[in-house]
Amino acid sequence: xxxxxxxxxxxxxxxxxxxxxxxxxxxxxxxxxxxxxxxxxxxxxxxxxxxxxxxxxxxxxxxxxxxxxxxxxxxxxxxxxxxxxxxxxxxxxxxxxxxxxxxxxxxxxxxxxxxxxxxxxxxxxxxxxxxxxxxxxxxxxxxxxxxxxxxxxxxxxxxxxxxxxxxxxxxxxxxxxxxxxxxxxxxxxxxxxxxxxxxxxxxxxxxxxxxxxxxxxxxxxxxxxxxxxxxxxxxxxxxxxxxxxxxxxxxxxxxxxxxxxxxxxxxxxxxxxxxxxxxxxxxxxxxxxxxxxxxxxxxxxxxxxxxxxxx
Amino acid sequence: xxxxxxxxxxxxxxxxxxxxxxxxxxxxxxxxxxxxxxxxxxxxxxxxxxxxxxxxxxxxxxxxxxxxxxxxxxxxxxxxxxxxxxxxxxxxxxxxxxxxxxxxxxxxxxxxxxxxxxxxxxxxxxxxxxxxxxxxxxxxxxxxxxxxxxxxxxxxxxxxxxxxxxxxxxxxxxxxxxxxxxxxxxxxxxxxxxxxxxxxxxxxxxxxxxxxxxxxxxxxxxxxxxxxxxxxxxxxxxxxxxxxxxxxxxxxxxxxxxxxxxxxxxxxxxxxxxxxxxxxxxxxxxxxxxxxxxxxxxxxxxxxxxxxxxxxxxxxxxxxxxxxxxxxxxxxxxxxxxxxxxxxxxxxxxxxxxxxxxxxxxxxxxxxxxxxxxxxxxxxxxxxxxxxxxxxxxxxxxxxxxxxxxxxxxxxxxxxxxxxxxxxxxxxxxxxxxxxxxxxxxxxxx
Numbered sequence: 001x002x003x004x005x006x007x008x009x010x011x012x013x014x015x016x017x018x019x020x021x022x023x024x025x026x027x028x029x030x031x032x033x034x035x036x037x038x039x040x041x042x043x044x045x046x047x048x049x050x051x052x053x054x055x056x057x058x059x060x061x062x063x064x065x066x067x068x069x070x071x072x073x074x075x076x077x078x079x080x081x082x083x084x085x086x087x088x089x090x091x092x093x094x095x096x097x098x099x100x101x102x103x104x105x106x107x108x109x110x111x112x113x114x115x116x117x118x119x120x121x122x123x124x125x126x127x128x129x130x131x132x133x134x135x136x137x138x139x140x141x142x143x144x145x146x147x148x149x150x151x152x153x154x155x156x157x158x159x160x161x162x163x164x165x166x167x168x169x170x171x172x173x174x175x176x177x178x179x180x181x182x183x184x185x186x187x188x189x190x191x192x193x194x195x196x197x198x199x200x201x202x203x204x205x206x207x208x209x210x211x212x213x214x215x216x217x218x219x220x221x222x223x224x225x226x227x228x229x230x231x232x233x234x235x236x237x238x239x240x241x242x243x244x245x246x247x248x249x250x251x252x253x254x255x256x257x258x259x260x261x262x263x264x265x266x267x268x269x270x271x272x273x274x275x276x277x278x279x280x281x282x283x284x285x286x287x288x289x290x291x292x293x294x295x296x297x298x299x300x301x302x303x304x305x306x307x308x309x310x311x
Numbered sequence: 312x313x314x315x316x317x318x319x320x321x322x323x324x325x326x327x328x329x330x331x332x333x334x335x336x337x338x339x340x341x342x343x344x345x346x347x348x349x350x351x352x353x354x355x356x357x358x359x360x361x362x363x364x365x366x367x368x369x370x371x372x373x374x375x376x377x378x379x380x381x382x383x384x385x386x387x388x389x390x391x392x393x394x395x396x397x398x399x400x401x402x403x404x405x406x407x408x409x410x411x412x413x414x415x416x417x418x419x420x421x422x423x424x425x426x427x428x429x430x431x432x433x434x435x436x437x438x439x440x441x442x443x444x445x446x447x448x449x450x451x452x453x454x455x456x457x458x459x460x461x462x463x464x465x466x467x468x469x470x471x472x473x474x475x476x477x478x479x480x481x482x483x484x485x486x487x488x489x490x491x492x493x494x495x496x497x498x499x500x501x502x503x504x505x506x507x508x509x510x511x512x513x514x515x516x517x518x519x520x521x522x523x524x525x526x527x528x529x530x531x532x533x534x535x536x537x538x539x540x541x542x543x544x545x546x547x548x549x550x551x552x553x554x555x556x557x558x559x560x561x562x563x564x565x566x567x568x569x570x571x572x573x574x575x576x577x578x579x580x581x582x583x584x585x586x587x588x589x590x591x592x593x594x595x596x597x598x599x600x601x602x603x604x605x606x607x608x609x610x611x612x613x614x615x616x617x618x619x620x621x622x623x624x625x626x627x628x629x630x631x632x633x634x635x636x637x638x639x640x641x642x643x644x645x646x647x648x649x650x651x652x653x654x655x656x657x658x659x660x661x662x663x664x665x666x667x668x669x670x671x672x673x674x675x676x677x678x679x680x681x682x683x684x685x686x687x688x689x690x691x692x693x694x695x696x697x698x699x700x701x702x703x704x705x706x707x708x709x710x711x712x713x714x715x716x717x718x719x720x721x722x723x724x725x726x727x728x729x730x731x732x733x734x735x736x737x738x739x740x741x742x743x744x745x746x747x748x749x750x751x752x753x754x755x756x757x
Contacts, residue, residue: 062431063408079753148570148578169734256398257722259519259730260737275402277718278427280409 057285073285084261085269093243095179100190100239108194127188138252141181174262178249190235197231233305244294266290350376350389357388360415364397367599370667375654408434416641422632426715429459436637436644437462441652448676452710457634465634466655469670472627472704473526473594477613481511481589498618502565505589512588513565518729519572527552529628531620535720536712545748553740580604594630598669602692609692625707671701678702723747
């Protein structure tokens, strides 16, 4: 009797197993299983914290004392410091987008040209900055751009008879430092995107242009740029989002407090108010506003360049 | 070619994928810079952790652990001290207290941040049981700084008398007798001699920290807040004092902005070490910085009380300070509290504060102890009689009014006020202080 029952059990087990695996392998279910890791991480690491942050933005959060205070955090947002942070961040975004789209496109075209010698050397050296950490690179930048006469950059200016500049204390030079650091760091990555894009531009278009007698500039503006449009949209969207989220470029030059708030960014303001000043509710409110801003700007930008249109 | 390109692409993709998490690189991480373990590595010792932002502070716990383990062989402890940069330590501690997890047993909190740590339900253990019996032997004002609703939470390190450190060499070269400087007017006159007869400046002024402005106003009995916790940042005394700082640089031309922005910047240490300025005003606890960072000045520095503002005015101000707390996340509250009392509230502990750290201890019962006059590294680097001078000054040390908004004011001073009124001169001292006071008041109204 006994062996037969056990085989029966085994049988039902295997049928169960095969049923289960058949269910899992079915065309309808499998795709959901494959996306599950993403869905789970999205829910746990993105949606849940986001909802928590929105709730927190209506609260005053102190250890052991959490009270709902309605819109007070949002009302407090309308202060000069926040405007300053927003202004700094916006200027930074505009400059980084302009620089990090225009320069890499041109450089990528050069680096793709067969006329250029030592192409691989140039490619590699332009990419190297991307491998360093912003903090490490920033510390070096901070020393190079020190305010003393003996700092590297001021000494170089001295050769041209220009008096030393207090780099980290003026609003224009401060912004210059941040944009400079970001551009130096990210230019190589963006060149890669454009180089990849250039591989897909068909040779026939250039041949046709040659036959029509187009010069190099006409070819660049009428053939290369339009063909790179998807890459340009991608790169500029990423740069805008990263620009609004910027924190390290400012932190490495001034830590939390920049003179006259010349380096205050929106994320820096979240850090300063939410964590350094122990006001998490207010920090959350800034975060929610920042999220809305990024969302709106990205949608507008994508709509403006026609990314939603079916080609 | 294509192969190379795709090879190049790989790190690019990885990097851009990591981009989102990059925010924590400089700010977040819970890694401490330096860790030291004090006490026996035996199984019966209870392990305690201690967070601080000043490596020097650990010096007082080494003898304390030793004493404790000798006195309590059945309750031995082993203390792990972790040193973080101050901002990072504050943030880590705040988040740990907020979330109820991950806090150390003992932590150091700097005075201007202490108020904000007392908001909400206090996450520290009251030390009243240990403080009250010895309070009459202590400078009570130092304990009041770290208290709330009659509960004492923070155990102080020092009184923090502000003094003037003169470079004797430069002063001699300039032909100034240091003893003759009695008032700030004398100081300015001496400064003019220094700038005329030597290459050095008379002094330096901080614009990214508050240890020029705060002592100067506190010396005159002013402060950021009054006794009721109201903002008095823009009062007459403060405006005049800020103007005085401005005048030192631009009118009398005897001072300059501290290289690097404040007296804790690497650039400043190098500048001062090379004889860049003839004097600097800092609290007593700054002695340790001379020993650590300005070795060339050994034997050249004369410590003196501050010049007076007026006849009979005080010659110092109590500045800075740190309260050591026991957090409520400790597993052995009684043990930890008793140990902290051993370290900070006993005679031995207070003597160590002077001999190990060069701090003026808050327990006045030890001030007459012969051990305070025995030679140590501070007497050797500077000169004799430092401690006796401190005793004279300690009666003139006033108390400060610390509130939860003190860190807001500090932030305004370091970011806006000193920058616009001193460095950029884009606004007058009055405008700068009024604007800052307004900003702090508007944050307080809710």
